[in-house]
Amino acid sequence: MAKDIFVFIDHFQGEALPASWEAIGAARSLAEEKGGDVIALVVGEDVGALADQAIQHGADKALKVEHASLADFRPEPFSSVVGKLAAEADVLLMPTSGRTRELAAMVGVDLDTGVIPDVIEMDVAGDAVMATRPIYAGKLLSKVTVPEARPQILTLRTRAFPKPEPDTGRSGAVEAVDVEIEDPLTEVTGYGETEAGVSLSDAAVIVSGGRGTANNPDLEPPADITDEKEQEVWRAQQGFELIGQLASALGGAVGASRAAVDAGYIPYAYQVGQTGKVVSPDLYIAAGISGAIQHLAGMRTAKTIVAINKDPDAPIFKLARFGVVGDLFEVLPPLVEEINNR
Ligand SMILES: Cc1cc2nc3c(=O)[nH]c(=O)nc-3n(C[C@H](O)[C@H](O)[C@H](O)COP(=O)(O)OP(=O)(O)OC[C@H]3O[C@@H](n4cnc5c(N)ncnc54)[C@H](O)[C@@H]3O)c2cc1C
Numbered sequence: 174m175a176k177d178i179f180v181f182i183d184h185f186q187g188e189a190l191p192a193s194w195e196a197i198g199a200a201r202s203l204a205e206e207k208g209g210d211v212i213a214l215v216v217g218e219d220v221g222a223l224a225d226q227a228i229q230h231g232a233d234k235a236l237k238v239e240h241a242s243l244a245d246f247r248p249e250p251f252s253s254v255v256g257k258l259a260a261e262a263d264v265l266l267m268p269t270s271g272r273t274r275e276l277a278a279m280v281g282v283d284l285d286t287g288v289i290p291d292v293i294e295m296d297v298a299g300d301a302v303m304a305t306r307p308i309y310a311g312k313l314l315s316k317v318t319v320p321e322a323r324p325q326i327l328t329l330r331t332r333a334f335p336k337p338e339p340d341t342g343r344s345g346a347v348e349a350v351d352v353e354i355e356d357p358l359t360e361v362t363g364y365g366e367t368e369a370g371v372s373l374s375d376a377a378v379i380v381s382g383g384r385g386t387a388n389n390p391d392l393e394p395p396a397d398i399t400d401e402k403e404q405e406v407w408r409a410q411q412g413f414e415l416i417g418q419l420a421s422a423l424g425g426a427v428g429a430s431r432a433a434v435d436a437g438y439i440p441y442a443y444q445v446g447q448t449g450k451v452v453s454p455d456l457y458i459a460a461g462i463s464g465a466i467q468h469l470a471g472m473r474t475a476k477t478i479v480a481i482n483k484d485p486d487a488p489i490f491k492l493a494r495f496g497v498v499g500d501l502f503e504v505l506p507p508l509v510e511e512i513n514n515r
Contacts, residue, residue: 176209179262179324181216181255182227183270186244189223191336191375192268194230196329198337199295200266201231206297209263212236216254218244221347228345231337235347242354245361246272252279254352260284262324264302269328277328287319288326291451293333293474301325310447310470331374332453333474373443373450378425378458379472381445382501384432385461385482386412389502409438415505416460422512428452428472430462446471460501464489481505 178200182193200211213227213235224235238254255276259265265280267273269291281288293314294305301318302325308315319325373379387409394404413427420427428450429443445452447470457475462468464480464487472478473492480493481501490496497504 175261175323176207176263177212177261178204178209178264178266179212179214179259180227180232181214181259181265181267181273181276182220182223183268183273184217184220184223185246187217187220187223189226190268190270190331192270192329192331194226194339195332195334195336196266196268197227197230197232199329199334200264201337203264203295203297203302207263210234212262214238214255214258216243216251224347226339228347229339229341229343231343233345235345237347237349238352239349240352240354242357247357247359247361248272248275248279249359250354250357252276252283254354256280256283257352258350259324265324265326267326267328269330273328277326281326284322284324284326286322286324286326288328289317289319290328291330292327293330293453295327295329302327306330307474310466311473312466330451330453330474332377373426373428373445373452376426376452376454378420378423378456379428379445379452379454379475380416380420380423380425380458380460381428381430381443381462381472382409382413382416382433382439382460383430383462383468384436385501386416386433386438387436388412388461388483389500392502406437409433409436412461412501413439415501415509418509419458419460419505419512422509423456425454425456428457430465430468459489459493460505462489463487464492 180196180200183190210233213232215224215237224237227235277288289304292304296303387405394407428445429439434444447467451471453474455476458479460481478493479495480489481497485498
């Protein structure tokens with residue numbers, strides 16, 4: 174038991190975050206190196222299907238805790254359950270998400286152990302896991318370990334570890350566990366959709382636009398838009414229309430810089446960066462984005478970065494693998510056409 178690697182399956186009402194399966198894959202690799210079983214922790218109201226999926230993705234066993242009080246994520250009951258189940262584990266992995274930021278911290282305090290958030294690489298060093306995590310907005314990589322306390326709790330950055338393909342023929346034990354749950358102190362009274370139902374964190378391709386999306390003086394706004402600010406936003410919407418076309422041609426998602434969000438071109442849900450989403454896609458295309466350090470903090474781990482910018486000295490070109498010096502309004506339309514033709 175003490176060698177086992179537990180994985181918390183993060184889900185929203187029974188639908189797993191793909192990063193939960195990445196965490197199972199990472200746990201499998203760790204188990205091969207250091208021994209122990211991979212045990213999935215599936216906590217919720219009706220989560221039998223998730224437990225089966227965890228086995229299919231590589232868990233040896235799934236511990237399932239089902240209770241009406243666990244229908245919605247709340248840190249108090251979830252940390253109490255996870256703390257009880259994982260107390261004897263050697264390692265407890267979770268995908269990094271808004272929920273697990275709270276959960277990992279609370280379980281860490283309850284079990285008096287160390288938590289390493291937002292890990293992008295793991296190695297085995299003696300009896301401990303040596304984790305690599307970006308710090309200072311991604312400018313430095315720190316090596317962190319939990320030398321003695323157990324379990325070692327790590328949250329793994331989305332898309333930093335490969336997602337295993339499910340094997341529907343794979344078998345493993347699913348064990349229902351009864352855990353006493355105290356009445357939670359908070360109540361979730363409902364959910365409302367945000368303006369944008371975007372899931373940038375899971376996207377393999379992201380095309381982002383910045384302040385440059387509004388910079389096309391040749392575009393003449395409709396006559397009824399007379400206010401200068403509204404004309405600027407209208408121009409940016411034409412720019413983001415092109416960004417959206419490229420994203421959909423590549424089967425990807427749209428992102429944005431904070432300048433674009435602050436100027437009202439696009440909602441905050443799209444913002445990439447230090448105070449927005451941290452993403453790690455296979456391909457990141459930045460159009461009309463200068464490459465400020467706070468933007469780079471959110472996308473510097475993308476596998477391939479392409480920059481489109483009018484200014485050959487824009488800092489984004491230092492990080493980009495491919496760069497196009499040009500006006501996004503001229504570069505994007507033929508690019509979209511060519512990709513669609515292919
Ligand atoms: C505490 C803090 C947190 C922050 N968090 C974030 C964050 O999370 N995310 C983030 O993005 N920023 C963040 N910022 C803001 C950041 O510092 C920059 O101001 C912002 O990223 C700039 O956005 P931008 O590149 O779109 O705009 P700009 O810096 O104005 O760059 C626009 C670029 O577009 C180019 N351009 C103009 N017209 C065209 C055209 N027609 N075709 C092609 N290129 C064109 C220009 O050459 C320029 O390089 C933060 C700042 C602070 C202080």
